[in-house]
Amino acid sequence: xxxxxxxxxxxxxxxxxxxxxxxxxxxxxxxxxxxxxxxxxxxxxxxxxxxxxxxxxxxxxxxxxxxxxxxxxxxxxxxxxxxxxxxxxxxxxxxxxxxxxxxxxxxxxxxxxxxxxxxxxxxxxxxxxxxxxxxxxxxxxxxxxxxxxxxxxxxxxxxxxxxxxxxxxxxxxxxxxxxxxxxxxxxxxxxxxxxxxxxxxxxxxxxxxxxxxxxxxxxxxxxxxxxxxxxxxxxxxxxxxxxxxxxxxxxxxxxxxxxxxxxxxxxxxxxxxxxxxxxxxxxxxxxxxxxxxxxxxxxxxxxxxxxxxxxxxxxxxxxxxxxxxxxxxxxxxxxxxxxxxxxxxxxxxxxxxxxxxxxxxxxxxxxxxxxxxxxxxxxxxxxxxxxxxxxxxxxxxxxxxxxxxxxxxxxxxxxxxxxxxxxxxxxxxxxxxxxxxxxxxxxxxxxxxxxxxxxxxxxxxxxxxxxxxxxxxxxxxxxxxx
Numbered sequence: 001x002x003x004x005x006x007x008x009x010x011x012x013x014x015x016x017x018x019x020x021x022x023x024x025x026x027x028x029x030x031x032x033x034x035x036x037x038x039x040x041x042x043x044x045x046x047x048x049x050x051x052x053x054x055x056x057x058x059x060x061x062x063x064x065x066x067x068x069x070x071x072x073x074x075x076x077x078x079x080x081x082x083x084x085x086x087x088x089x090x091x092x093x094x095x096x097x098x099x100x101x102x103x104x105x106x107x108x109x110x111x112x113x114x115x116x117x118x119x120x121x122x123x124x125x126x127x128x129x130x131x132x133x134x135x136x137x138x139x140x141x142x143x144x145x146x147x148x149x150x151x152x153x154x155x156x157x158x159x160x161x162x163x164x165x166x167x168x169x170x171x172x173x174x175x176x177x178x179x180x181x182x183x184x185x186x187x188x189x190x191x192x193x194x195x196x197x198x199x200x201x202x203x204x205x206x207x208x209x210x211x212x213x214x215x216x217x218x219x220x221x222x223x224x225x226x227x228x229x230x231x232x233x234x235x236x237x238x239x240x241x242x243x244x245x246x247x248x249x250x251x252x253x254x255x256x257x258x259x260x261x262x263x264x265x266x267x268x269x270x271x272x273x274x275x276x277x278x279x280x281x282x283x284x285x286x287x288x289x290x291x292x293x294x295x296x297x298x299x300x301x302x303x304x305x306x307x308x309x310x311x312x313x314x315x316x317x318x319x320x321x322x323x324x325x326x327x328x329x330x331x332x333x334x335x336x337x338x339x340x341x342x343x344x345x346x347x348x349x350x351x352x353x354x355x356x357x358x359x360x361x362x363x364x365x366x367x368x369x370x371x372x373x374x375x376x377x378x379x380x381x382x383x384x385x386x387x388x389x390x391x392x393x394x395x396x397x398x399x400x401x402x403x404x405x406x407x408x409x410x411x412x413x414x415x416x417x418x419x420x421x422x423x424x425x426x427x428x429x430x431x432x433x434x435x436x437x438x439x440x441x442x443x444x445x446x447x448x449x450x451x452x453x454x455x456x457x458x459x460x461x462x463x464x465x466x467x468x469x470x471x472x473x474x475x476x477x478x479x480x481x482x
Contacts, residue, residue, distance in 0.1 A: 188276025206252025
């Protein structure tokens with residue numbers, strides 16, 4: 001087709017939908033000035049877009065200096081679709097998430113033999129499958145909404161990663177420009193909503209599995225990775241509480257990853273899902289929000305969690321601005337504004353400043369008097385006190401205790417309640433992680449002791465190899481002699 005015929009085709013096609021009053025031709029495009037009806041502008045342009053797509057053209061609607069114009073450019077040649085790349089990345093991510101699931105399950109059950117069929121099976125069932133389901137629904141929700149708006153999109157590309165998560169998520173590639181602001185918001189929010197609707201029931205299932213006693217002796221978590229719970233997960237924990245000091249079930253952790261991915265995607269920056277939504281709501285001004293988001297991530301990276309530096313860098317490298325939709329003129333309806341507000345609420349409820357952290361080697365405990373730390377005794381009698389010794393740290397430790405500052409001629413012994421054999425005025429005992437013991441302190445009052453009040457102190461200190469924090473405590477007791 002020669003240039004004159006091509007220009008005539010473009011003009012006649014646009015004229016079928018709008019009143020044309022001028023045409024401007026450049027080397028790369030044809031600009032058609034139109035007089036539209038404001039009420040039907042959006043629907044007519046959408047019909048024009050579909051018509052021109054079938055002819056191999058892309059129309060771009062603009063409003064500037066009181067004039068509406070449609071700039072028409074040729075569609076670039078379609079890239080060859082290589083479905084085998086999607087399959088390779090899917091298979092690789094299945095392997096890495098299964099491996100991560102095996103590690104999580106082996107830790108959860110205390111398995112000493114990693115390469116077992118049981119670890120493989122439960123690694124798949126308890127972690128890899130629910131996580132891949134969450135990510136798959138997230139991306140397929142984008143894909144479905146893209147097709148609904150007539151935008152060509154690829155199938156999901158899953159991204160493998162080393163344990164402990166096993167994946168960096170997934171994405172779909174948009175092969176065509178976004179048609180309008182509504183499509184930006186709808187496609188942007190579809191993924192997070194779809195993934196979240198799967199993450200919530202998966203979290204509830206995982207927490208229910210976590211409610212029972214752990215199927216293995218509780219191991220000290222020191223040196224392992226811990227997770228912080230976003231507001232949404234904390235609300236789920238109120239509905240399905242789990243015991244303290246237990247390993248997180250792999251299924252519950254898969255849901256945590258899904259919610260974390262939701263928060264990352266909803267960051268209002270670049271071409272993330274949140275960037276789509278921000279561009280649809282704020283137009284060109286969304287770039288300033290994108291810059292502010294990256295700055296905040298850098299600040300969080302320096303002061304809270306270094307992982308945010310990587311996200312900030314990637315967003316900055318991939319681009320802070322978002323391409324405009326083909327129709328950047330039509331206003332949004334109330335429904336899309338409400339959807340944008342919902343996305344903000346979900347972001348706040350899903351985000352945590354420090355998602356992952358290394359649990360410190362903490363050898364801490366507390367002493368808790370059982371009942372009053374005062375009692376009444378008679379000369380020649382015995383004053384008895386009870387104390388609970390509670391592990392509050394993250395590792396096994398040894399606790400040494402002794403009675404000090406006794407009045408002259410008084411004596412005391414300390415022992416685990418119910419086992420007084422060999423008891424003396426000092427006690428050294430192992431305190432495993434998460435355990436508590438009841439202790440008894442007996443104080444012998446000499447016959448010569450007259451009436452009055454006397455006090456003594458129970459001193460305790462913890463010891464553990466490589467401990468970054470230990471505890472030294474004292475508890476004062478008083479005996480009233482009558």
